[in-house]
Amino acid sequence: MNKTLKKIGKGFLWGLGSLVTAVTTAIAGWIIYSKKYISHQLKMGDALEAERKDFQSKRAGLISYYADSSGKGTPIVLLHSINAAASAYEMKPLFEYFRGKRPVYAPDLPGFGFSERSNRLYSPQLYQNAITEFIQDVVGEPADLVALSLASEFAALASVHNPALIRSLVMISPTGFNPPRMDKITEQVKKRGSKNKLYAGLAVPLWNRPFYDLVSSRPSIQFFLNKSFEGLVPERMVDYAYHAAHQPGAQFAPTYFLSGKLFTPAIRETVYKVLNHPVLVLYDHDPYTHFEMLPVLLQEKDNWQGVRLTPTKGLPHWEQPHKTYKAIESFWSGLE
Numbered sequence: 001m002n003k004t005l006k007k008i009g010k011g012f013l014w015g016l017g018s019l020v021t022a023v024t025t026a027i028a029g030w031i032i033y034s035k036k037y038i039s040h041q042l043k044m045g046d047a048l049e050a051e052r053k054d055f056q057s058k059r060a061g062l063i064s065y066y067a068d069s070s071g072k073g074t075p076i077v078l079l080h081s082i083n084a085a086a087s088a089y090e091m092k093p094l095f096e097y098f099r100g101k102r103p104v105y106a107p108d109l110p111g112f113g114f115s116e117r118s119n120r121l122y123s124p125q126l127y128q129n130a131i132t133e134f135i136q137d138v139v140g141e142p143a144d145l146v147a148l149s150l151a152s153e154f155a156a157l158a159s160v161h162n163p164a165l166i167r168s169l170v171m172i173s174p175t176g177f178n179p180p181r182m183d184k185i186t187e188q189v190k191k192r193g194s195k196n197k198l199y200a201g202l203a204v205p206l207w208n209r210p211f212y213d214l215v216s217s218r219p220s221i222q223f224f225l226n227k228s229f230e231g232l233v234p235e236r237m238v239d240y241a242y243h244a245a246h247q248p249g250a251q252f253a254p255t256y257f258l259s260g261k262l263f264t265p266a267i268r269e270t271v272y273k274v275l276n277h278p279v280l281v282l283y284d285h286d287p288y289t290h291f292e293m294l295p296v297l298l299q300e301k302d303n304w305q306g307v308r309l310t311p312t313k314g315l316p317h318w319e320q321p322h323k324t325y326k327a328i329e330s331f332w333s334g335l336e
Contacts, residue, residue, distance in 0.1 A: 063109075105139060178290050
């Protein structure tokens with residue numbers, strides 16, 4: 001009996017050792033492949049068919065943006081989401097629809113598109129500052145913000161801290177409406193600590209870019225975009241995201257995002273609830289966030305409105321564009 005157990009134990013250890021060796025070999029092979037055979041300097045065309053300019057922000061570095069100032073009225077600033085391959089391309093339907101009707105601006109947020117992608121601290125405050133300075137120095141007057149997903153949190157922070165710069169805020173599939181957790185302070189500290197550890201693990205130079213290359217591969221981009229569309233994902237959207245993700249320094253901002261460090265804790269309680277601007281939320285189903293607490297906020301705050309656009313999965317301006325335009329224009333007409 002003992003001999004049998006010993007044989008089983010040896011077999012298990014041998015199998016485990018072989019598995020570890022195989023995994024280690026695969027990881028080492030991918031790191032080498034990433035560094036030698038994956039281009040990180042692909043040619044990236046403009047996301048939008050509009051004039052692209054650069055703005056040097058004091059606190060957020062170089063910000064590239066697209067602009068069409070041929071329209072009249074309150075300027076519109078379109079803010080794309082934060083993900084592994086984000087860019088102003090995500091806001092293309094809205095830019096094309098409103099250009100010529102109103103002045104329209106669509107920046108690449110720090111760490112994405114043609115904006116600065118240096119190895120630095122990326123935080124909600126960095127994006128808040130980028131939005132604030134962009135409106136102050138580029139737009140030059142109060143604007144209507146339209147923000148997608150996590151960028152809604154940054155837009156809300158900018159609105160709370162610099163209210164005179166914003167007339168209204170449209171949030172498309174915003175984050176921050178998950179049910180609250182009755183966490184103790186010590187548990188919240190542990191969560192922050194786990195995010196720091198996760199970031200430290202992901203940011204190791206040896207495998208930071210190779211790991212990002214996995215996340216931003218064409219199959220991966222296609223997989224995650226498929227989850228955000230009821231129908232087919234536009235091929236051009238996948239192609240642009242892939243090129244945008246294969247630029248020097250493209251991994252730095254997404255590493256902060258993937259480790260959870262770009263989300264503001266208790267954003268609903270600490271920021272959304274104190275917003276005094278008119279706010280419109282466009283939503284339906286979203287695989288990456290939830291809206292359980294949105295009805296509560298809509299009841300509590302008279303300045304908040306919500307419109308459900310079905311059937312969509314986080315990108316209604318792509319899948320239900322006319323419903324989206326109508327909802328936004330109706331909201332803005334009520335402000336005049």
